Amino acid sequence: MQQLPTSIDETQSLLTAQDYICGRDLATVGFLALTLGKPLFLEGEAGVGKTEIAKALASALGRRLIRLQCYEGLDAASAIYEWNFTAQMIAIRTAEATGGATGGVTRKALQQELFSDEFLIRRPLLEAMEPHPEGPPVLLIDEVDRTDEPFEAFLLEALSDFQVTIPELGTIKAETPPIVILTSNRTREVHDALKRRCLYHWVDYPSFEREVAILRARVPDCTKALTDEVVAFVQALRGEDLFKNPGVAETIDWAQSLIALDAVALSPEMITDTLGAVLKYQDDIAKIAGSEAARILADARDNLADAQAAL
Ligand SMILES: Nc1ncnc2c1ncn2[C@@H]1O[C@H](COP(=O)(O)OP(=O)(O)O)[C@@H](O)[C@H]1O
Ligand SMILES: [Mg+2]
Incomplete structure (x- = not known):
């Protein structure tokens, strides 16, 4: 062990x-x-x-x-167990059918058998x-x-x-x-x-550094540059007033979608086309698509540049 x-x-x-x-x-x-x-x-x-x-x-x-x-x-x-009702029914029928020929099992024996390990789910x-x-x-x-x-x-x-x-x-x-x-x-x-x-x-949303590490581990095909942009954008999105913030699962899905589309960098158009991987409510998508995506992307890139300058 x-x-x-x-x-x-x-x-x-x-x-x-x-x-x-x-x-x-x-x-x-x-x-x-x-x-x-x-x-x-x-x-x-x-x-x-x-x-x-x-x-x-x-x-x-x-x-x-x-x-x-x-x-x-x-x-x-039902969180603990269930009896296999179908199998129990078959066992009863079989006992009935063979019972006539063999003299039959007693009622008590049958009952015991029906509620035994064999019929327990x-x-x-x-x-x-x-x-x-x-x-x-x-x-x-x-x-x-x-x-x-x-x-x-x-x-x-x-x-x-x-x-x-x-x-x-x-x-x-x-x-x-x-x-x-x-x-x-x-x-x-x-x-x-x-x-x-x-x-x-x-369990809170991860910091920028940790989310980058998660993405590196989970989507190793994603380039460092795209990983950084995706995470910076998602982190900026979480600061917007949305009905439902994207989780780490969405960051991963989005990176995979972008790779599938051969994207090497984010653009407002690419973001708008793939928002369904990140946001799951139409109101949120409508709010972010287009010019808002451009603004958040610019903010995200500023944050990235600041973070890199600080290193
Ligand atoms: N800290 C982490 N490290 C690696 N992957 C993570 C981490 N947090 C979330 N994920 C990824 O995000 C996905 C969704 O996480 P999940 O555990 O289902 O979220 P929750 O149960 O909190 O709703 C997971 O399948 C995993 O791929
Ligand atoms: Mg869960």
């Missing part, structure tokens, strides 16, 4: 090796979460790298990633509590803000005891707790009680 990192620096370089570029602040809470065995609660705008860190951590540690994607109406039972929380040969998995509880308070209360309990209960089978407790990462896009406030169980970190 791969050992956990023993320092903040090691945590940071494990993540960098997975092309996940983070600052010392995030590496610190990450290291502490691993060391103290506490869940890590990451909050921030969409596309800043919350989900990705769980993936990066799982591959860095050689652990399985188990993802519970939250949504409105998600209930505790494991959902993320149950999977995360079960033993894994490569070591405790990374359990990603993604976008908790999409669920409701009763589900939060259930999570709080599940994450306190690291156990889940299946009425027909009993309680399953994790021998070694999973590494838990919760994320929220903060479409609403998640309850204090749940946050208190966790180490908390606000």
